[in-house]
Amino acid sequence: MKIEVKNLTKQYGNKRALDSISFMLNEPKIYGLLGRNGAGKTTFMEILAGQILSTSGEILIDGEKPFDNQKLTESICLIKEGHNFKKDLTIKHVLKISSYFYPNWDQSLALELVKEYNLDLKAKVKALSKGMESALGIIVGLASKAQVTVFDEPYIGLDAAARKKFYEILLEEYEKEPRTIIFSTHLIDEVSLMFEEVLIIQDGKLALQEDADVLRNSACAVSGTEELVENFIQDKEVIMTKKLAGMMTAYVVGHSEAAIAAGLSVEGVPIQELMIYLTERKGA
């Protein structure tokens, strides 16, 4: 589905959560939606899912507005950081209700995942631990097979093994049936390899929209003796440096070939570091 965001603004009292933001998501891809706390990510996702109205501007999904548009919102599944389901429902009921709402619902995948995450179909949502409730959110997000599936920090309380399982299944399902997946998280290093395109929101504005590989290759981590690295970075844009026992690593914008030629060891820079750098620089 094609998502067109046009001059989208959301005002809460005197706080402008989104400030005339515009961009397009043209293809089914895995998008990483990143930004510092309070940047406006959740606000954007809630407008996209038709849960709240914008103050001005609009989001069009295949040309239609999502608010009060059930036909369209059947194709959008937003899984948030918790409170996704009514507390008195059992897991079985949550799956049943979801199966009525999402036309592409995959009940056998849902049941397989219930087993995978050791959940009891008869358990009520209010009796679940934080991690179990997150697992239920993930199950609904994956089994919805919604054409636009949005995960907003969906795994509070989930341990590392359970998160890894989620990433594996998400990728498997996405490869079988590509769809638009928007993933917002602060655990960027854990998931950034899944991203195909990255959007960074800062203070309600779009700071960056870039192909993930282009972003990864836009900087490099160069390491070597302190003297060699200091020499190399003199006239370059440096993201950060670390020194230890006479050795030094610097994250540098561009210049990977020159660094190899200078005899330095060269690796990629984590997207998380780039995000911090870009948001600090843009804020400056």
Ligand SMILES: Nc1ncnc2c1ncn2[C@@H]1O[C@H](COP(=O)(O)OP(=O)(O)OP(=O)(O)O)[C@@H](O)[C@H]1O
């Ligand atoms: N219902 C609301 N009423 C008032 N202000 C709000 C409301 N929802 C969000 N805000 C404010 O809007 C701004 C953007 O919030 P939002 O939740 O969209 O950010 P975020 O990028 O998702 O942050 P985080 O990463 O911390 O979840 C924040 O300053 C927040 O305090």
